[in-house]
Amino acid sequence: MRAAVIQFPGSNCDRDMAVALKAAGADVTMVWHKNTNLPDGLDFVAIPGGFSFGDYLRVGAIAARSPICQSVVAFANRGGYVFGVCNGFQVLTETGLLPGALLRNAGLKYICKHVELNVETTQSAYTSAYKADQSITIPIAHHDGNYNLDDADAQSLFDQDRVAFTYADNPNGSVHSIAGVLSENRRVLGMMPHPERLADPAQGGTDGQPFFAGLMDQIAKV
C-alpha cells in the first residue's frame, strides 16, 4: 500500500501516523501542505492530528483550504481512501468530505485519556479486522471533539451504517456519542480517537493495530 501523510504547520501526530502505517507494512511518504499534488500511484491519504494553523478561525478551517487539500478532495472524489484523525477529522468536515462539524467539548475542557469505543460497523476497510460491537480502548486528546449534526442527519448516518465508532461513555457531548463517521462510499473516515497511539505494545496497548492491519488487507484487495 502506498500511503501519504499530510503535514501542516501545527500537525503533531504526523510521525505517529507514519510509524503505525509503516509497522503495518505501508510505504509512507510525508507530504507538505504547500504541495499542490499528491504522489502518483497513491492508495491512501492520512490527515494527522494536531493543531493545524494554531486552530485559527475554526479548527481545521485553514488547513481545509490549503493547496494540498484540494488534491485530497479530488483524490477522495475519485474513490481514494482518506483517513482523518482528530484534527484530521476536523479538516475533513471543513472540506465537506464528511458531514457535520466539531465544536468545543461540552465540558469546555481539553480531554486526554484512554476511552472505550464500540465498533459500530465492520463494513469498512478501517474496521474490517474488528468484530461487530467489539469494545476497544483508544486514546483521545482533544479540546474540540464535540461532533455536531442535527438529530435527523445523525440518525440517518446510523441508518446508512456510516457510524464507525461510538464512545461507550460520551466524553465530549458528541451527538449520539458518535466518535467516527464514514463517507457515503465508506472510503473516507474521520474520527477523534487516535488508533495510531495504541498500535504497538510499547505504547501500552495494541487495540489500534487491527485498524491498520485491516486497512492494509482491504486495500490490497481493491
Next chain:
Amino acid sequence: MKARVYVMLKLGVLDPQGEAVRHALGALGFDGVQGVRQGKVIELDLAATDKAAAEAEVKVMCEKLLANTVIESYQIELS
C-alpha cells in the same frame, strides 16, 4: 471600504462557551442573564469601492471560509 462580519453559532447549536460566560456572570451577581451566545467579529479592509460588489464578494468569502455554515450563521456590515 470596510466590512465587518459577525459570525455566530446558529440557534439550536449548543454554545458551551456562552453558557460558561453566563454562569460566570451569575457568580458575579448578575442574576438576570437568561442566555449568552458568544461569536466573533472579523473586520476586513477592502480595495473595492462599490458597495454592492463588495457585499457580494464578502458573502462569497463567508461561504468559502469565514463561516462554517453547517454550524454558523453570519451577518455582513459595510461602511
